[in-house]
Amino acid sequence: MNSRQTLLRDVLILFAFAGWAVALPGFASDFVLSLALTCLMYVALSTSWALFCGTTRYLSLATAAFFGVGAYTSALLVETWPWWQVVALGALVAALLAVFMGALVLHLRGTYFAILTFGMTELIRHTVTFYESTVTGTVGRMILVAPDSKTVYYTVLLLAVAAVATSIVVRRTRFGLAMRGIGSDEQRAQTLGVDTRLVKIGGFALTAAFAGAVGAAMAVRWTYIDPTTVFNPFIGFQTVLIALIGGAMTLWGPLLAAILFSILAETLRLQAPELYMMSLGLLLILFVLYLPGGLASVRWFMLHAAWSALREGWRVRRYRWSGQQARDEARARQRARERRHV
């Protein structure tokens, strides 16, 4: 497949997904619709996360910070400003935060970067909590005037489609190539003339803008928001987890994993929240250990090989357990004895 064909394939798949999602409110129940909304939210978050963090291998845990900043922007302004401007402003504020944060920590690699982004998210959460409790005297904020649920759904859908489309486009530009270069060898990319600092901050801000917009759009779903819910580090963890399980280097992996996860989350979380969290942890460990490339790195021949290995193993076992093996061995011994007698 050459690159034009790949582009055509990706765009067609995106159209198919988007078409289904657009049609969904027409016939689906409220439960399915809320499931789809969660799913779209994680598609947008993890696809945009993978766009920067997957290709450059800078493991950011700050998604919750951008999400929360967007949500707070929305909570403060949604009653007075037009809806689209609120979402855009959420994206802008998050992107500015990312530029500031990136300038401070993007020269550190690996574990440092992950731990620092996590620490900064917590710092922002505690600062907002402290500010709310001492200066304004409240813990959270009520959102009284909110757009109806269909508007929210279509906004999040638009953001998800935009995230995937951006991902498709960026992969084919010099900017995307520069990010890939940073991911494989940062020093070499620098030597070849890539302004790594600028590219990294730009990519980080792009990721943050999507997270901020999604936060701004999702905030009105809750009628009451407080720092603990919108800056919940779990939002960041789950985004990373979905991207890693789907395959952080790939385009469609995060989307695939997001769909699987939101179904798992909605079915399991209400009945057994601890069980859900435990299975998340276990899945993360198993994927990092045995399938570091993610779901999207699975190919047909691997499934085929696994399937035939399973069948072969089952055949051997059935032969043993049915007593056939013991009978055959006894017969062979008997024959050997008779041969000796003759």
Added chain:
Amino acid sequence: MSLSTWIELIVSGLITGGIYALIALGLNLQYGLMRILNIAHGEFLLVGAFLTWMVHTSFGLSPLLMLPVTFGLLLLLGWVLHRLCFRPLTQTSPNLDVFEARGLMVAFGLMFLVKSFVTYVWGGDIRGYDYMSQPVNLGFGQFAANKLLIFGLALLFCAALIVLLRLTLLGKGVRALMQSPMGAQLVGIDTKRLHPLMFGIGLGLSGVAGVLLSMAFTISPDMGQAYTITALIVIALGGFGSMGGALVGGLLLGVIEAIAMHFTSPSLKALLSYLVFIGVLVLRPEGLFTRKGRKA
């Protein structure tokens, strides 16, 4: 402010600092030796704390008796976890950076797993029990007996680990591995046996810290993460791989926190500790967290 108030503040800071040092020593051992940034370290503390709470409230056993039991149990758990998770990771990772990133993700998985397990088994409520809470007069101030006991035991365990590393042949091997993994293997130090053992000892110390905590403070499943962060701060303060540094850093952080909380407000505690953490890491990442000569 009078002198006795100062002394009381400093001593109560040292008491919490002793626990910080104990947790940080375990984490430092794991990160310094194996480059596993075990973000789930604080969650294993919960296992020790809740186990002690359960045994004490239902069977009336002394928490002191649970110290060796918890240590042994978590050592075994650490051994098994290392064999199941981190050894395959060492074999499949192309280089140390990839290993570190993947190890961090595995540790995040463990964090979810252990925390949810604790919540599932023991519930999400705040727990606590009464143990030796009568005050003791030390001449310069009154302190609860259990807190003094905690301080003494925490220092004892820290000292035991440092003595083990300084004076025994086993400790010499571990220190050699920290200085140069390749060189240590060349002179015949068996990493395959030392790594799981040291990972286990790290977890065991975390469990011991949990037992100690449960004697004097209330425990809840949400506190694990805060202690992990505190341990990270202590390591950042005291220096990477340095056991003495972690001990001093832990005590220092306890005192700083006690004094800062006295003058501002207790709700600022988390904010202050994150601020210290980020400040130290951003301003002085080299020399605090990494080896000499190796840049971050």
